[in-house]
Amino acid sequence: MVDSRDYGEFETAWCPGCGNFGLLRALKRALAACGLEPHQILLVSGIGQAAKAPHYLRANVFNGLHGRSLPVATGAKLANPGLTVIAESGDGCMYGEGGNHFLAALRRNLDITILVHDNQVYGLTKGQASPTSAAGFVTKAQPRGVFANPFNPLAVAVAMGCGFVGRGYVGRQDELIELIARAIRYRGTALVDIQQPCVSFNHLNTYDWYNARCQPLADDYDAGNFDLALRTALESGFRLPVGVLYEKEGQAVFEDNFAVLKEKTPLCQRPTDYRQLAAIIESYT
Amino acid sequence: MTEQKNSRSHDLLLVIGGEAGQGLVTIGQLLCRALVLEGYEIVVVQSYHSRIRGGHNTFSIRVATSPVEAAATRIDLLVALTEETVAAHRPELAEKALVLVDEAWKLEGEKLLAVPFAGLGAEKVFNVAAFGVLACLLGLQRGRLEALLDKTFGRKHAALLQENLQAFGRGYDWAQKNGAAFEPLAQAPQDRGPRMVMNGNEAIALGALAAGAKFASFYPMTPATSILLTIIAHADAMGLVVEQAEDEIAALNMALGAAFAGAPALVATSGGGFALMTEAVSLAGMTETPVVVIVAQRPGPATGLPTRTEQGDLEFVLHGGHGEFARLVLAPGSVESCFELTRRAFFLAEEYQTPCFVLTDQYLADSYRAVPPFSVEGLEPVRPGSDPRSVSGTYERYAITGDGVSPRLLPGLSTHLVVADSDEHTSDGHITEDLSVRAEMVRKRLRKLEGIRRQWLAPEYDGPAAPQQLLVCWGSCRGAVREAARHLRQAGKTVATLCFEQVWPLVEERILPVLEQAGEVVCVEGNATGQFARLLRRETGFAMHRTVLRYDGLAITPDYIVDRLQASG
Numbered sequence: 001m002v003d004s005r006d007y008g009e010f011e012t013a014w015c016p017g018c019g020n021f022g023l024l025r026a027l028k029r030a031l032a033a034c035g036l037e038p039h040q041i042l043l044v045s046g047i048g049q050a051a052k053a054p055h056y057l058r059a060n061v062f063n064g065l066h067g068r069s070l071p072v073a074t075g076a077k078l079a080n081p082g083l084t085v086i087a088e089s090g091d092g093c094m095y096g097e098g099g100n101h102f103l104a105a106l107r108r109n110l111d112i113t114i115l116v117h118d119n120q121v122y123g124l125t126k127g128q129a130s131p132t133s134a135a136g137f138v139t140k141a142q143p144r145g146v147f148a149n150p151f152n153p154l155a156v157a158v159a160m161g162c163g164f165v166g167r168g169y170v171g172r173q174d175e176l177i178e179l180i181a182r183a184i185r186y187r188g189t190a191l192v193d194i195q196q197p198c199v200s201f202n203h204l205n206t207y208d209w210y211n212a213r214c215q216p217l218a219d220d221y222d223a224g225n226f227d228l229a230l231r232t233a234l235e236s237g238f239r240l241p242v243g244v245l246y247e248k249e250g251q252a253v254f255e256d257n258f259a260v261l262k263e264k265t266p267l268c269q270r271p272t273d274y275r276q277l278a279a280i281i282e283s284y285t
Numbered sequence: 286m287t288e289q290k291n292s293r294s295h296d297l298l299l300v301i302g303g304e305a306g307q308g309l310v311t312i313g314q315l316l317c318r319a320l321v322l323e324g325y326e327i328v329v330v331q332s333y334h335s336r337i338r339g340g341h342n343t344f345s346i347r348v349a350t351s352p353v354e355a356a357a358t359r360i361d362l363l364v365a366l367t368e369e370t371v372a373a374h375r376p377e378l379a380e381k382a383l384v385l386v387d388e389a390w391k392l393e394g395e396k397l398l399a400v401p402f403a404g405l406g407a408e409k410v411f412n413v414a415a416f417g418v419l420a421c422l423l424g425l426q427r428g429r430l431e432a433l434l435d436k437t438f439g440r441k442h443a444a445l446l447q448e449n450l451q452a453f454g455r456g457y458d459w460a461q462k463n464g465a466a467f468e469p470l471a472q473a474p475q476d477r478g479p480r481m482v483m484n485g486n487e488a489i490a491l492g493a494l495a496a497g498a499k500f501a502s503f504y505p506m507t508p509a510t511s512i513l514l515t516i517i518a519h520a521d522a523m524g525l526v527v528e529q530a531e532d533e534i535a536a537l538n539m540a541l542g543a544a545f546a547g548a549p550a551l552v553a554t555s556g557g558g559f560a561l562m563t564e565a566v567s568l569a570g571m572t573e574t575p576v577v578v579i580v581a582q583r584p585g586p587a588t589g590l591p592t593r594t595e596q597g598d599l600e601f602v603l604h605g606g607h608g609e610f611a612r613l614v615l616a617p618g619s620v621e622s623c624f625e626l627t628r629r630a631f632f633l634a635e636e637y638q639t640p641c642f643v644l645t646d647q648y649l650a651d652s653y654r655a656v657p658p659f660s661v662e663g664l665e666p667v668r669p670g671s672d673p674r675s676v677s678g679t680y681e682r683y684a685i686t687g688d689g690v691s692p693r694l695l696p697g698l699s700t701h702l703v704v705a706d707s708d709e710h711t712s713d714g715h716i717t718e719d720l721s722v723r724a725e726m727v728r729k730r731l732r733k734l735e736g737i738r739r740q741w742l743a744p745e746y747d748g749p750a751a752p753q754q755l756l757v758c759w760g761s762c763r764g765a766v767r768e769a770a771r772h773l774r775q776a777g778k779t780v781a782t783l784c785f786e787q788v789w790p791l792v793e794e795r796i797l798p799v800l801e802q803a804g805e806v807v808c809v810e811g812n813a814t815g816q817f818a819r820l821l822r823r824e825t826g827f828a829m830h831r832t833v834l835r836y837d838g839l840a841i842t843p844d845y846i847v848d849r850l851q852a853s854g
Contacts, residue, residue: 013716037700038702039696039697039699039700039701039702040697042546042696042697044542047707047708052716055704055706055715055716058702059702060696060697060702060703060704061702061703061704061705061706061714062542062545062572062696062705063704063705063706063707063708063716064538064541064568064572064707065538065564065565065568065707068534068535068538068565068568070535071530071534071535071536071538071539071542072538072539072541072542072545073542074528074535074539074542075500075502075538075539075540075541075542075543075544075545075546075548075550076542076543076545076546076696077542077546078500078526078528078539078543078548079499079500079526079542079543079544079545079546079547079548079550080546080547080548080695080696080697080698082697083546083696083697100531100532100535101531101534101535103531104530104531104535258526259521260521260524260525260526261526266546266547266548266695266697266698267499267500267524267525267526267543267546267547267548268499268546268547268548268549268669268670268695268698269547270499270524271524271666272494272497272523272524272666273522273523273524274661274664276519276522276523277491277494277495277523277661277664278661280491280494280519280522280523281481281491281658281659281661282658284481284482284483284487284658285479285480285481285482285658
């Protein structure tokens with residue numbers, strides 16, 4: 001039996017009251033709920049305050065470059081399909097610097113989980129707009145407000161056929177634990193965009209702001225309905241419903257296309273066939 | 286022109302020129318196979334425009350009865366698939382050259398052999414009819430070539446094979462009646478044993494397979510793409526996963542993810558793609574993740590000449606990636622070395638847990654040669670990672686060690702936790718801003734250079750001690766430099782060559798005495814600023830007396846070197 005305490009407690013570099021604490025707590029509980037031992041998990045992150053989260057729990061970790069968590073996660077999963085691979089970073093890292101990788105990851109559909117700390121602002125660089133900041137959001141870098149429209153990760157993911165698309169909120173712990181656990185168990189790429197405040201730099205999207213908007217989806221919500229999912233993902237303003245917006249089981253996962261990965265043997269444990277190689281060399285004569 | 290061919294039929298240059306899409310590479314490759322089967326040595330230079338149809342492309346084959354390792358410049362036999370080819374190459378024709386042209390062009394002039402292509406087959410098989418004419422002129426055995434055509438086209442389509450065999454036969458017959466003006470090739474030794482027809486990129490791919498590579502990722506870029514295409518062709522048989530990434534940034538990060546999880550991994554690209562990879566190169570250095578990066582150079586800056594050759598990215602590959610860390614740069618000088626050094630790069634990358642580079646270029650990438658088959662006898666694959674049983678107590682990914690190399694466990698393969706971080710980190714891999722840890726980690730990572738230097742691949746010295754002239758080079762111009770030295774020796778000079786296949790790190794105390802014992806030291810390289818000459822000066826304090834540089838997009842040839850040395854004194 002795995003307990004969330006097995007993932008340890010660490011001192012963090014986060015501001016008091018940061019939404020990251022709630023996310024980390026929910027993540028540990030979700031991992032425990034999935035029965036995953038720390039050594040079975042690989043957490044891959046980029047750079048930013050959110051991307052430090054893997055340092056604050058016990059697991060295998062690759063804390064790489066800003067924006068590049070998904071390519072690293074992809075390579076690691078293909079090299080060892082038996083690992084539970086979770087790519088985890090902030091909204092700037094995943095949707096801004098890593099935007100092309102985000103699209104490519106949704107297209108590939110590896111059996112990985114993408115957790116995005118979405119606080120609509122850059123924290124570690126002290127308060128510039130992020131790809132999900134609302135138009136008009138004023139910062140020192142955008143003194144006349146953000147001119148561009150915000151990126152809608154959930155609508156993009158649903159539109160691209162991502163088989164598991166969810167929205168969480170750190171202020172709704174029970175739902176968030178359940179959501180992350182379901183995303184990890186889902187076979188295929190699962191995206192969970194997690195709403196959270198930045199208490200230091202975002203004075204618009206506060207706990208109160210989220211509390212008013214982040215209500216669970218209706219009990220009779222049909223997550224298998226693509227049109228409904230897309231409509232729900234496109235909702236903005238006073239409603240940011242949390243839960244699984246879209247789920248489609250049985251999609252082929254990327255790893256299955258490779259004969260060498262069928263048995264989930266890590267590539268490093270596969271032999272090198274020198275008789276085959278000799279035949280290949282022979283074919284050039 | 287310095288070289289006097291006593292009997293040109295022992296060493297001739299055959300050039301096929303035409304537009305992209307006319308099938309000149311097909312007949313070029315067929316000829317290579319035919320010539321090697323008959324015992325000849327070859328050196329191919331491919332020159333092409335960055336387009337799929339049209340333009341002016343050439344496939345040049347230097348054919349010789351004894352070993353050759355460089356390209357030639359005077360054309361003995363020119364096959365013109367377009368009229369433009371004739372004019373473009375007229376200045377390069379040797380005295381007794383012959384030019385195959387289409388009778389329909391109604392060209393007049395010396396050295397022309399007008400072939401009635403329209404009577405030999407449909408336009409789409411003109412290339413194979415030309416192959417027939419050529420085969421006869423060169424004196425190649427008809428039956429063997431028909432078998433070769435069967436092997437090439439037979440698998441695809443019986444009708445296609447028939448049409449090609451017919452065109453080939455008609456070309457051959459026509460030449461037998463009308464083409465006596467050309468002296469056939471002298472017979473090559475028949476005891477050379479089986480040989481492959483292989484170019485540098487194919488050899489790099491096979492070197493990676495021989496090392497036990499299990500993962501490759503790439504974004505297509507000339508002239509590196511064919512490395513990946515070769516690996517992909519054998520991926521299922523050899524148990525590799527290969528992925529075309531969304532960009533080069535993803536390609537290298539993906540390879541690092543795979544390598545972290547234990548798969549020996551490579552990427553291959555050219556300068557522009559490498560520019561995108563540089564942040565991840567630095568990540569490999571910091572996270573101490575082994576990876577092999579192949580950079581096939583082409584002329585820059587920016588998009589430059591996308592399909593031509595240059596050695597202009599030496600300094601870029603030496604320094605690409607921010608911060609300071611150990612790296613190793615190998616630069617093969619032959620097709621055989623492409624195989625051997627790529628293998629070596631995997632072992633060194635794993636041993637020192639750091640990025641290792643193989644630096645090649647378009648000339649070597651596309652240059653077919655006759656190569657004895659690589660032996661797999663006694664080959665072993667890279668063994669990724671350390672044995673978890675060797676770890677007692679809590680595992681630390683970046684444990685401080687005397688040689689800078691820490692035990693590398695692979696995530697998920699034991700109950701130990703493996704933590705890698707691109708931030709400065711403590712020995713357990715976790716982020717830190719403790720500045721004394723920082724200084725200690727910098728020293729640990731750089732200590733790896735001492736081990737790498739101990740395994741230095743010394744440059745190859747050839748020629749008498751204390752020569753009047755020493756020609757220094759690196760990478761793909763090795764063959765041209767060695768042949769140029771032979772010509773200069775024939776002219777009475779004492780000349781030696783020093784060819785580097787490891788360009789970083791350099792062991793300066795073993796290089797300086799070699800440079801100091803020569804009268805004049807000349808650095809020969811394919812760039813405009815003498816990057817290797819500058820590197821040698823920086824590392825040894827020795828300033829080259831002269832340089833021979835080339836940066837017009839073409840390969841350095843023996844003639845090019847000799848002409849410049851003689852012109853300037």
